[in-house]
Amino acid sequence: MKAWQLQAFGRENLVLNDIPQPTPGPGEALIRISSVALNYRDKLLYDGNYNPHLEFPMTQVADAVGEIVALGPETSRFKTGDRVVTNYCTRWIDGPPTSKESLYTLGNVIPGALAEYLVLTEQALALAPSYLTNDEAAALPCAGLTAWYSLVEKGGLNAKQIVLLQGTGGVSLFGLQIAHAFGATTIVTSSSDEKLQRARALGATHTINYKTHPDWEKEALAITNKEGVDQILEVVGGPNLAHSIKAIRPEGQISIIGIIDGFDATIPLFGMIQKLGVLRGITVGPRRALEDMLRKFDELKLRPVIDSVYSFHDARKAFDRLEEGAFGKIVIRVRD
Known part of the structure; x- marks a missing residue:
């Protein structure tokens, strides 16, 4: 073969x-x-x-x-x-x-x-x-389950939450689709206005161009009336993690998935402590969670x-x- x-x-x-x-x-x-x-x-x-x-x-x-x-x-x-x-x-x-x-x-x-x-x-x-x-x-298996396991299983996703998705790769777009289907408010970041427009067509509530707004967390805080977001899918890594910590609300959660900008990060520890924030590494998920996700996708007919x-x-x-x-x-x- x-x-x-x-x-x-x-x-x-x-x-x-x-x-x-x-x-x-x-x-x-x-x-x-x-x-x-x-x-x-x-x-x-x-x-x-x-x-x-x-x-x-x-x-x-x-x-x-x-x-x-x-x-x-x-x-x-x-x-x-x-x-x-x-x-x-x-x-x-x-x-x-x-x-x-x-x-x-x-x-x-x-x-x-x-x-x-x-x-x-x-x-x-x-x-x-x-x-x-x-x-x-x-x-579906890797990117879809990564988003599902982060947002739903570990993040307790519900319609009252505000979820921030970084970029428009596979995990982030699955995260957008899942969060939108659950009725959550969504914020998508990208360096491309064209991609942000496409994200809005998929249900993104708000978008941020991080090229024109390098301190994108300030825009996220403005959108949330300074309260911060409930969940972030961190696919960038490196220095970007510090921005994510600043963008979460008290007891907000950051699922660390990607390392596009680096394997190491310097983070504002005191800010993390003050917010009682949760940093969680994600390695996709178990088969049982995959089967749960597939049943929900079938119910919602997500593509x-x-x-x-x-x-x-x-x-x-x-x-x-x-x-x-x-x-x-x-x-x-x-x-x-």
Whole structure:
């Protein structure tokens, strides 16, 4: 079968290889992949920043949808023909994570889904919502669950809250859609007025251009009558975290998701103490939360925002688009 594998660190070392088709063992399923979706984490991987000890060659990409075509012994959660999506943390089923549960991720420690076929434990799969296309379903697992787990499970999202979403990447747009669906007030930041206009069309209540307003937290405080926001999806990291702390209300929550502007941050500790603020690191979420999210999406009929779709053989162009910065999710269609 064909698989896109990273031969060494560097995007130029992503190569389309012929490798043996895997066979499912006990408790495993063989999935014929239909579509996959990219995440910023994929860039961190090939740049060598996510796992400096990555073993090569490694098939890339964690988010996928496909059809189960064979089952190994002692496999009972699914049947052949089921359409399933992957769960990012393949060993995190439910409850609080352990360090090991967050380590076993596709395209990192185990082979990823940018291939014609994938073998995965049935515990790391969930049924795909029937109303979504393959391209849409592939976009859900990582970015969608990250936003859901942050806002709903850990943040107790409700209609009275004010939620600030940073940028217009996959996690932030899922956060916008989820918060809007729950009736919350939303604030979206971006350096592009065009993207902010598109965010308003998706339901953003307020928008802030952080290029024209570098101290964007002042704008957020003005919008909230100086009270601050209830939740922030922090996807930027680095120095931006200090701005986020200034923007939250007392007992406000910041979900730390991204590190676009740096792995380290200097933060105003006294301000954090005064506000009784909550800083919480987020590593996507367990399969149980993914299944809860998928049921709610099915109820609400939410559809992911797809930036662009590429063919399997044009996968390199999809990674080029990832470097440019997308509005929503980038999808690679493995088969029609």
